Amino acid sequence: MSAGAIPVEPLAEEETLSLGERAYRRLRDGIVQGTLRPGSRISERSMAHALGISAQPVREALRRLEQDGMVVTLPRRGTVVAEIGPERLAELGRIRAALEGVAAALAAERMSGEVLAELAQIVRGMRSATAAADTEALAELNERFHAILQGATGNLFLVKSLEALRAYDDLGRLRALGSTPKDMPKALREHASILAALKARDPALAEARMRHHVLRSLTTNGVLAAPRQGR
Amino acid sequence: MSAGAIPVEPLAEEETLSLGERAYRRLRDGIVQGTLRPGSRISERSMAHALGISAQPVREALRRLEQDGMVVTLPRRGTVVAEIGPERLAELGRIRAALEGVAAALAAERMSGEVLAELAQIVRGMRSATAAADTEALAELNERFHAILQGATGNLFLVKSLEALRAYDDLGRLRALGSTPKDMPKALREHASILAALKARDPALAEARMRHHVLRSLTTNGVLAAPRQGR
DNA sequence: CCCTGCCAGCTGCTATAGCAGTTGTCCATG
DNA sequence: CATGGACAACTGCTATAGCAGCTGGCAGGG
Numbered sequence A, B: 001m002s003a004g005a006i007p008v009e010p011l012a013e014e015e016t017l018s019l020g021e022r023a024y025r026r027l028r029d030g031i032v033q034g035t036l037r038p039g040s041r042i043s044e045r046s047m048a049h050a051l052g053i054s055a056q057p058v059r060e061a062l063r064r065l066e067q068d069g070m071v072v073t074l075p076r077r078g079t080v081v082a083e084i085g086p087e088r089l090a091e092l093g094r095i096r097a098a099l100e101g102v103a104a105a106l107a108a109e110r111m112s113g114e115v116l117a118e119l120a121q122i123v124r125g126m127r128s129a130t131a132a133a134d135t136e137a138l139a140e141l142n143e144r145f146h147a148i149l150q151g152a153t154g155n156l157f158l159v160k161s162l163e164a165l166r167a168y169d170d171l172g173r174l175r176a177l178g179s180t181p182k183d184m185p186k187a188l189r190e191h192a193s194i195l196a197a198l199k200a201r202d203p204a205l206a207e208a209r210m211r212h213h214v215l216r217s218l219t220t221n222g223v224l225a226a227p228r229q230g231r
Numbered sequence C: 001c002c003c004t005g006c007c008a009g010c011t012g013c014t015a016t017a018g019c020a021g022t023t024g025t026c027c028a029t030g
Numbered sequence D: 001c002a003t004g005g006a007c008a009a010c011t012g013c014t015a016t017a018g019c020a021g022c023t024g025g026c027a028g029g030g
Helices: A019-032 A044-051 A053-068 A086-110 A113-132 A135-155 A155-174 A184-199 A201-220 B019-032 B044-051 B055-068 B086-110 B113-132 B135-153 B156-175 B184-197 B201-219
Strands: A073-075 A080-081 B071-074 B078-081
Touching: A019 A044, A019 A155, A044 A053, A053 A073, A053 A155, A053 B055, A080 B184, A086 A135, A086 A155, A086 A201, A086 B086, A086 B156, A113 A184, A135 A155, A135 A184, A135 B201, A155 B044, A155 B086, A184 A201, A184 B055, B019 B055, B019 B113, B019 B156, B019 B184, B044 B055, B044 B201, B055 B156, B078 B156, B078 B184, B086 B135, B086 B201, B113 B135, B113 B184, B135 B156, B184 B201
Parallel strands: none
Antiparallel strands: A073 A080, B071 B078
């Protein structure tokens, strides 16, 4: 009710996450990195012992992974890592494009001027990073752009779904690593056009441009095949 | 490896679900039906005692509900029911429309002839149900139509996401109950046109029609407002 | 040799107990 | 009266133990 002028920042994202959260990320990374091969069985007990924790957090992580579609649990029989082939990755990419499109549409309606200015700042950073050919900074800026836009929707379901899909995105890069070689200017132009649509408060245009951007990006990275399936 | 001609059917979906699953549905229904008001706190222990079970299944249910966006948990502080206003329902409706559209596109590419025939059978049932003005049968057929189509994609993530969104759908009907009064013929025509696109193996067309159908349906039910935001 | 039924060893699932933070109240203190 | 600190009562979170169901192999009867 009080505390309006205390000159301290809140603790910046403590790294002491819950064991369930850590187990979730650990297992997720193991799956997308190929350490946990598709079809391999994951026992709650043995995995708990391997991680040095109890079985409950592991179970919790497995349930979340199941909802993400990364593992499949047969009741009273076992949990196995799901097969994630190229075609499945392509499907998830199209789902991601659709969801990011909706996020852009919602953001165009609700986004505040401050957040809009923040995005403009990021696009400016992208411009200089592109000129300097700084791929690492560009990747981070790209992530922030999408994260801020999604957060601006204020929709938990949307944010969590896209967060789950982002993990698969990492898996796709294993097949076509070394991305963002020469299409950096194209990505910059796309982000700028999306920002313009957001500024114009045009949901349909923002959605179309965002969707096209994601699909084009996935196509460039080799996740999606042909330039067919036009938006 | 054997057993090719045993004249018995497998046990039809035993109703003995896990406690976690039952707690999840119970809490979810409580939220969408208004028994658990937005902002009210849900304690793992007290809820477990109220349901006559242990705290673990309740916790598991709460985590799933959190991923669905129905509750929000502050670590070490408590879990409260999230606010779900009309604008949030509208957002979720648009997300659902986008996801069902992607499902239709994927189905148009992968769907087998048998499943296609099954859908055709359902549409035929819809035709007669519409003629008989049997709203109850029509609702069930509609649910089966979408469920079969989504299942035909074989995408776990898509299916589970849409399943979660379906729960919100029930919440929307509380505000505008007594739906499907006169738009039955329109829904029938839309389903038939979607089926035609699926038969033609036209992903883009199937997606556009499905999306339009869902948006139109939500608009008729009052979940979405204006006929704006044109696909 | 083949088939059938039992049984040890897994599995996910649930219950109980206790840990570690957070919060609100109440009392001692300035 | 106002203020700060400690304590009690929560909370979510984790660990341990044990339940019920499934699987595979092994022995015993045909």
